[in-house]
Amino acid sequence: METLTIGKVARLAGVGVETVRFYERQGLVEEPPRRASGYRQYPVETVSRIRFIRRAKELGFSLKEIRELLELRIDPKTTCEDIRRRADAKIDDIAERIATLRRMKAALERLTAACRRGRGPVSGCPILEALEDGEKS
C-alpha cells in the first residue's frame, strides 16, 4: 500500500507541513502510523481530506464544524437516528447559506445590469438592500 511522507501530503494538498501537523493536533486528520524513525506514513486519502478542510474553511465553517462534518458517517458506534439528526441540521445550515449567497449574487447581478444599460437610478448599496428581508436570527 502506497504511503506518503508529511511533506508530500502537504505539497499535494497545497498547504505547509506545519499545517498538516496542526490539523492532526486539532483532530481533523487522524494520527498516521509511524515508521521506526518516527516519520509519519500517510495514506493517500489524507490529501483529499485536507483539501476538503480548506474548501470548507473558505465557506466559513470553523475547524470545529468541519470536524463534525467529517465525523458524519454510518458506523456501528453511533445510531442511525443520531447521524440523521446531525446531518439534517447541517443540511439546513447549508441550505440557508446557499439562499443568502443567492440573494447576494442576484443583487450584484442587478447592479451590473443597471451599469450596463447606462447607469440607471441604482444608488445606495444594492447588495445591502438585497438582504433587508430574509433575516432570521
Add this chain to the structure above:
Amino acid sequence: METLTIGKVARLAGVGVETVRFYERQGLVEEPPRRASGYRQYPVETVSRIRFIRRAKELGFSLKEIRELLELRIDPKTTCEDIRRRADAKIDDIAERIATLRRMKAALERLTAACRRGRGPVSGCPILEALEDGEKS
C-alpha cells in the same frame, strides 16, 4: 430624522458596542455625525449594514472582502466599467461557493437517505467523497 445611539444600534444589530466602534475603525461603518457631547448619532440604516456584515462573515467573507462588497455601488467617483469588473469577480466567487455548498448538501442528503433505508453500504466519509471531483485551485 431619527437617529440612534451606539448602544441602540448594537442591540438592534445583535452585536456589542465595542464591535460597532471596531467596524468603524475598519471602515465598514461610516463615521456618524456627533452631537456636542461627542456621542455618535447613527442613522437607522446602520443596523442593516451591521447585520449584513455579520451574515457575510458567517459565509466566510473576510472584513476586507465585505468592505469591497459594500463599496460596490454606482457613484460618480468610479467608472461603470470598473464597478462591473469588480462585481463580476464577486459574482463568480459567489457562484463557486454556491456550487461547492450544493455538492456538500447533496452528499449529506445521500447519507441521510442511505441511513433511512436501513444503513446501506455507506462507509468511509460521504461528504469528503462528494468533493473528490470539482477541484479547481
Add this chain to the structure above:
DNA sequence: CTACACCCGGTACCATACTACGGAGTCAAG
C-alpha cells in the same frame, strides 16, 4: 560515507476579528 533535503517535537510568533477594562464625561428619570 558525506552532503543535502527532509522529518521530529516544541515553542514562539503572527494576523484577523473581536472583547474587556479603565477613568472620565453625559443624559434623563425621579
Add this chain to the structure above:
DNA sequence: CTTGACTCCGTAGTATGGTACCGGGTGTAG
C-alpha cells in the same frame, strides 16, 4: 440634583487558525 445607565477614547487581552524557527535525527543519491 443625584444616581445609574450610557457614552467617550485608548489600550490590552482573547480565540482562532495558522506560520516560523530551533536543534537535532533520518534517508538517499552520488
